Amino acid sequence: MSETTPRTSDPYRTTDDVATRYCTSPSTVRYWRHAGIGPRGVKIGRRVLYRESELMRWERERDAEQNGGTAVA
Structure with missing residues (x-):
């Protein structure tokens, strides 16, 4: 694993x-x-x-927009 992608519970994605x-x-x-x-x-x-947490937040936001729900932070 490189220095820019530390091993954490919220890893970075390229x-x-x-x-x-x-x-x-x-x-x-x-x-x-x-x-x-x-x-x-x-x-x-x-x-x-x-x-990873940002990708999941963005997915929830897209889902809420497309399905008429409310995005949960």
């Missing part, structure tokens, strides 16, 4: 990991971040990483 998770391309994930419509990433050095 842009490639996020793209694989959502069956899309890394460029789409970068576009989402640039447009402010994707999960929030954190820049560490030259890399943008995404916390």
